[in-house]
Amino acid sequence: MRKRRISAEELDHIIKLKQAGASWLKMQGEIGIPRRSAKRAYEEWERSKSSEELKIARTNVAAEEFRDHMNSLVALARSLLSSFYIPAPMTEMDNADQVLEDFWRRDIHPEQIGGLRKEEERRIIRQNKMLLKSLQEHTREKVRWQALEEWKEAFTVYMQHCMILRTEAKKVVGNVLNQRPQLELRIGTKGTGQKIIEDMAKGVVESVWRGILAGQIEDAHASIGTKLLLNNDTAVSFGKAASTLMLQFDDAKLAEEVADVCKSAVRILCQGKKSHLIQDMKDDMDTMEKRVRELEEMLDELVLRPLILRTRCELCPA
Numbered sequence: 611m612r613k614r615r616i617s618a619e620e621l622d623h624i625i626k627l628k629q630a631g632a633s634w635l636k637m638q639g640e641i642g643i644p645r646r647s648a649k650r651a652y653e654e655w656e657r658s659k660s661s662e663e664l665k666i667a668r669t670n671v672a673a674e675e676f677r678d679h680m681n682s683l684v685a686l687a688r689s690l691l692s693s694f695y696i697p698a699p700m701t702e703m704d705n706a707d708q709v710l711e712d713f714w715r716r717d718i719h720p721e722q723i724g725g726l727r728k729e730e731e732r733r734i735i736r737q738n739k740m741l742l743k744s745l746q747e748h749t750r751e752k753v754r755w756q757a758l759e760e761w762k763e764a765f766t767v768y769m770q771h772c773m774i775l776r777t778e779a780k781k782v783v784g785n786v787l788n789q790r791p792q793l794e795l796r797i798g799t800k801g802t803g804q805k806i807i808e809d810m811a812k813g814v815v816e817s818v819w820r821g822i823l824a825g826q827i828e829d830a831h832a833s834i835g836t837k838l839l840l841n842n843d844t845a846v847s848f849g850k851a852a853s854t855l856m857l858q859f860d861d862a863k864l865a866e867e868v869a870d871v872c873k874s875a876v877r878i879l880c881q882g883k884k885s886h887l888i889q890d891m892k893d894d895m896d897t898m899e900k901r902v903r904e905l906e907e908m909l910d911e912l913v914l915r916p917l918i919l920r921t922r923c924e925l926c927p928a
Contacts, residue, residue, distance in 0.1 A: 687745060689716055696823075699775055754908075779875065817833050842860075844861070
């Protein structure tokens with residue numbers, strides 16, 4: 611026996627009657643459709659409706675998951691960009707991997723205050739590395755990720771040059787003081803002479819570095835000066851209100867002479883035989899700045915979100 615074909619209008623009528631509580635027998639008498647045919651049509655409609663609802667629900671869940679995924683990638687990109695900086699020359703660091711270690715451990719969606727347990731830290735590191743891979747997959751056609759490797763290389767070379775500068779600064783300060791034996795003796799009588807000489811070298815390094823940052827290498831010595839403190843001591847300062855390093859003396863004349871030695875050392879480093887080292891550091895810093903600017907432009911949120919929407923990665927929700 612052939613199945614009774616139910617029209618769309620008849621199906622609508624069946625649905626309304628059934629949802630109103632009508633029995634299949636009553637429905638057969640009212641609309642003239644065999645109760646088995648009516649029941650079968652209604653059940654097929656219910657399965658179809660459930661399937662469609664499930665599809666819509668899955669689509670909504672996928673959309674929400676994708677939104678969370680995109681937000682995580684944007685947050686990771688922001689965290690990565692904030693990791694880039696040019697450390698002061700006195701920083702004890704060998705290479706860029708140490709900078710990125712802090713980035714890997716940084717929770718882009720912090721949920722707790724205080725220290726993390728080891729297992730939590732491992733989870734964060736693992737997820738950040740997965741997200742970076744995902745970010746690179748989404749942006750591989752638009753972002754030149756080689757810029758990150760070039761930044762790391764320039765950073766490592768820069769830190770090597772910083773170590774050399776620190777060594778040279780000690781030598782130069784020592785050489786200048788050797789030409790002023792009476793001054794070296796007076797510093798020694800302070801009881802902390804060696805510490806003062808070491809701090810003088812640190813101040814020289816910082817003055818040179820800040821001169822490079824400001825694009826005023828030739829005038830880097832001008833940032834060294836003296837000032838009278840509230841307790842009537844005199845301090846030698848390095849950098850225009852930027853440096854935290856100060857050498858304090860109760861003898862104003864001695865402070866002036868120490869400042870003069872440091873200025874001479876800065877001039878020798880910036881204009882003498884080692885001036886190529888200063889230029890190398892400037893080139894390193896310029897390279898780092900350029901690579902960071904390049905990544906900042908391509909990983910800007912306004913660029914990144916449309917790019918993620920148009921592409922897929924292994925972590926994208928289906």
